[in-house]
Each structure stands twice: as C-alpha cells, then as structure tokens.
Amino acid sequence: MTELQKLQKQVADFIKERDWTQFHEDPKNTLIALGAEVGELMEIYRFTTVEEARQRAKTRQTDVEDEIGDILYLILMFCEQNGIDLERAFQQKAKKRAEKYPIEKFKGINAKYNAL
C-alpha cells in the first residue's frame, strides 16, 4: 500500500467508524464540501497585499495548514467514493501537463499551452 493509499484508508475508516457513509453517497455533496473548504482557505487571504499573502502561512500558520488538511481530506474522500487512485490520477495528468508544456517552448513564458 502506498502512502497516499494509506491516507485514503485512514479517511475511509474515519467515515465508516462514524457510520457516515450514508451522508456521502452523492459525490456532489463532497464537491460542495470541497468548495466550502477552498472558500475557507481563500477567506484567510481575503484583501491581503501580495506581501501579506506571502507571509500568511507564517502569520496564520495553523489556520492555513488546517484548511490544507481539510482539502486533502475531502479529495481523499472523493477518491474513495468514486474508485479513483489519487496517485495514478496525479501522474496521468502530470504526463499530459509535461507534453502540453515542453520546457524548450515554455521556459520563462506564462501562457496557456494553446495560446502560443
């Protein structure tokens, strides 16, 4: 079992122990919870200057980390519900990203792959 699979099992066990699976059958519910958590992370950066934003993970370290922890929890929950192997999904997309953005063409260039 890889590390990400272990984390996913930890999430699955947490939910099963509490008999919460019944509330999670609609994947849209997990998406809405994910949207709520991403919103909470954004709240921490609300109306900050660039400089303040760059310091946020220091000045409000636990808050930022907790929201990041919640987001990963929901992604793992979503993968568990939908039979997705998170690491495989990550590497599958990483391969496409590398093909869409070859180093020689995009070095130092901030553009969408289909805009050049």
Add this chain to the structure above:
Amino acid sequence: MTELQKLQKQVADFIKERDWTQFHEDPKNTLIALGAEVGELMEIYRFTTVEEARQRAKTRQTDVEDEIGDILYLILMFCEQNGIDLERAFQQKAKKRAEKYPIEKFKGINAKYNAL
C-alpha cells in the same frame, strides 16, 4: 523522503525547469488557480441527478481523474511555496477532527460538531 514529499518535489522541479517560479510568488495566484480547477471538476457534475453523479467517475473517468490530478498539483504547489508539509498538515487536522467528532457521540449523526 515520504511519498507526498516526493510528489511535491516533482511539482517543484516541473516549475523550476520551466522558470515559472516568478509567476507563482503571490500565493493568491495559486488559490485562484485552485478555484479554477475545483470549478472545472464541478463543471463535470453540472445539473446531474444523484444517480448520474454517482456514475460520473465511470462515464467520464479520464476527465474526473485529470481534474483531481490538477487539484493535487495545485495543493502541492501551494505547500511548496508556503513551506507547508502536507502530510503533517493533514494529520494535524485529522487529530482535531477526531476530537471534535468522537465516535460515540456522532455515530450515524450528520451534524456540525458545535451543533449538538
């Protein structure tokens, strides 16, 4: 190095090879990209019934996996930029979650921890 740290290094290398660090200095940019990717995942579930939503990761498997892959990529990018250890953040919050939702009190109960 743990597996998540290896994935984070993979993201960091991808960005450095393309000399893109300059575009990523404002963590708010990463948050906006994260919001965009979560939006793309939601788009796949737009106006689906519960039953359609439950099948979505099968009927549009690659699309769903690619978006999940993008979301993990951005979370790892955010952790890299902000000096966050993702697994530590996950476990720190998992501990709090277990304390807020003790099994005996929340078994089969769908309520916010502070609502009971």
Add this chain to the structure above:
Amino acid sequence: MTELQKLQKQVADFIKERDWTQFHEDPKNTLIALGAEVGELMEIYRFTTVEEARQRAKTRQTDVEDEIGDILYLILMFCEQNGIDLERAFQQKAKKRAEKYPIEKFKGINAKYNAL
C-alpha cells in the same frame, strides 16, 4: 440610473466612506473574497439530502439570504472596480445563451450546447 446601477453606487459609496479603495485595487482580491462567500453559501448545504437542500432557504432563511446578499455585493464591487455594466453584461450573455440553446432543440434536454 437603473436599479442595478443604484445598487452598485451604494456599494461604491460604502467602500469610499471607509477609505477601503486602497485594499481593493487588485481585482484578484475581489475574486478571492467572492470564492470565500460562495464557499460560505455551500457550507450551509454541506452534506444535505436533496430534500433537506430544498428546504434550506426556509430552515436557515437568514443565513442563506445573507450569503446571497454578500455574493451580489462582491459582484457589484467587481463591476465597479473594472468598469463593467452588470446589466449589459447579463443581457449580452443572455443573448448568447438563447442562441446556443434554441428552444426547439433543447426542450426537456439536459445537455451542453456543443454536445448535441
């Protein structure tokens, strides 16, 4: 002045009276605040059944209305900052939507315009 323009002026005045324009110069800040408010609305619907969700604007009426009020406030703020006439933008897109989804073709059909 149309009603929406009056609401936009109300938002602009609220901000000017507090000398807050300085914090709002980056439109990305308004987007992040919008993401945070949409997240708060989603939070109210977190892990609800379809039936619970349909009752939410009754069972938690003020909470739902307050979040909707915040979202409109941020959209008007964004329009003010960026020189957008909200009603014109709405009607411009409404026209395109009607062209993309002709009644005879999409009556009772839940599909994206480019999927048929």
Add this chain to the structure above:
Amino acid sequence: MTELQKLQKQVADFIKERDWTQFHEDPKNTLIALGAEVGELMEIYRFTTVEEARQRAKTRQTDVEDEIGDILYLILMFCEQNGIDLERAFQQKAKKRAEKYPIEKFKGINAKYNAL
C-alpha cells in the same frame, strides 16, 4: 416589479420555455453550477500580475463580462428556486455590514469586524 425582479423573471422564463425546471430541483445543482462559473472567471485571472489583473477587464473584456453575466444568471436562478427576493437579501445584509463596520472605527482599516 423592480428591475431585479424583471431579470429574475427573464431567467425563470428562459428555463420554463426549455422545460428545464426538472433538472434544477436540487439547489445544490445550482450551487455547483455557480462554483463552476466562478471558477471560469478565476481562470481568466490565472497567474496574472496585479497590473495584468487590473487590465483584464479591458484586454479580455467580453470574456470577463460573459462570466459575470453567467454568475448573475445563476444567482437569479437560485433566488427563483428558493423563493428569495434578491434585492431584499442584499439590503438586509448591507444593513448588517454597515453595523459591523461603522465608518468612524474602520476608516482606512482593513480588518475583520471581530478582530478589532
């Protein structure tokens, strides 16, 4: 009928003419569509500098306006489904906002109302 009520009726008519009400019975579906549209607006501002972001509504005017138009469409759809009077919700929250942020206390100060 106020202007916002007229816009809401326009949205309601558009949906009824296409017999789409059946797909919109779960308010969570409207929230997910709203999250998708906010994501599309964020996509337009992805990895921009502050200066680029400030010009975005000029350099990509139609794209920005179309997304703003879509967001207002979904908010009006949500209000229609859930029996919410958008202008009343806006003013109800505006009153609370003015009470939470009195001018004399918050002039030039960028802080959350409960942080001072």
